Amino acid sequence: EAAVTQSPRNKVAVTGGKVTLSCNQTNNHNNMYWYRQDTGHGLRLIHYSYGAGSTEKGDIPDGYKASRPSQENFSLILELATPSQTSVYFCASGEGYEQYFGPGTRLTVL
Amino acid sequence: GDSVTQKQGQVTLSEDDFLFINCTYSTTTYPTLLWYVQYPGQGPQLLLKVTTANNKGISRGFEATYDKGTTSFHLQKASVQESDSAVYFCALAPNSAGNKLTFGIGTRVLVRP
Numbered sequence: 001e002a003a004v005t006q007s008p009r010n011k012v013a014v015t016g017g018k019v020t021l022s023c024n025q026t027n028n029h030n031n032m033y034w035y036r037q038d039t040g041h042g043l044r045l046i047h048y049s050y051g052a053g054s055t056e057k058g059d060i061p062d063g064y065k066a067s068r069p070s071q072e073n074f075s076l077i078l079e080l081a082t083p084s085q086t087s088v089y090f091c092a093s094g095e096g097y098e099q100y101f102g103p104g105t106r107l108t109v110l
Numbered sequence: 111g112d113s114v115t116q117k118q119g120q121v122t123l124s125e126d127d128f129l130f131i132n133c134t135y136s137t138t139t140y141p142t143l144l145w146y147v148q149y150p151g152q153g154p155q156l157l158l159k160v161t162t163a164n165n166k167g168i169s170r171g172f173e174a175t176y177d178k179g180t181t182s183f184h185l186q187k188a189s190v191q192e193s194d195s196a197v198y199f200c201a202l203a204p205n206s207a208g209n210k211l212t213f214g215i216g217t218r219v220l221v222r223p
Contacts, residue, residue, distance in 0.1 A: 097203035101153025
């Protein structure tokens with residue numbers, strides 16, 4: 001049974017619209033992460049969290065917000081989506097160096 | 111800050127070929143060095159780790175060796191199969207308890223039957 005799930009799996013949004021990507025984990029990990037994956041850039045960290053109520057900026061946080069309302073849930077929010085945010089987004093949970101990734105969300109901003 | 115460099119964007123092999131992917135890193139810490147693998151349609155998953163104490167990690171037929179002199183840790187497998195087709199990422203955790211990973215850009219490995 002999948003321990004990290006993401007929804008939606010695919011999303012098409014319009015420029016200027018609001019997008020919320022959701023992540024749920026059943027690993028009971030304190031730490032959760034949001035990455036984006038782009039060809040030529042690998043995995044880049046957007047935001048992360050050490051536990052419920054905490055969010056921290058990663059390496060590329062501009063244009064993104066995050067919310068961690070509970071141990072299990074971590075959301076990534078694009079208030080004003082832009083075409084440059086077209087990408088595949090991965091959520092992960094983990095303690096230490098081993099992170100468990102979800103299946104990804106493919107976001108297209110037109 | 112920490113960085114990792116993978117120069118090979120794509121590698122195409124035939125079954126039973128030898129696989130070698132190099133990765134170099136830069137850090138001021140005593141890192142744990144990692145290889146993650148991403149199969150088609152899935153998220154990445156940890157393949158193996160190498161600490162600066164033990165120099166070598168082995169998992170599922172893959173082996174990674176750490177070279178402090180060249181600050182590199184390459185991944186190799188003696189005989190690849192079609193099922194090894196995937197994207198391989200090297201990554202660095204700043205220490206054994208490190209939570210914030212730095213990933214390389216990934217190497218896409220295609221193994222032809």
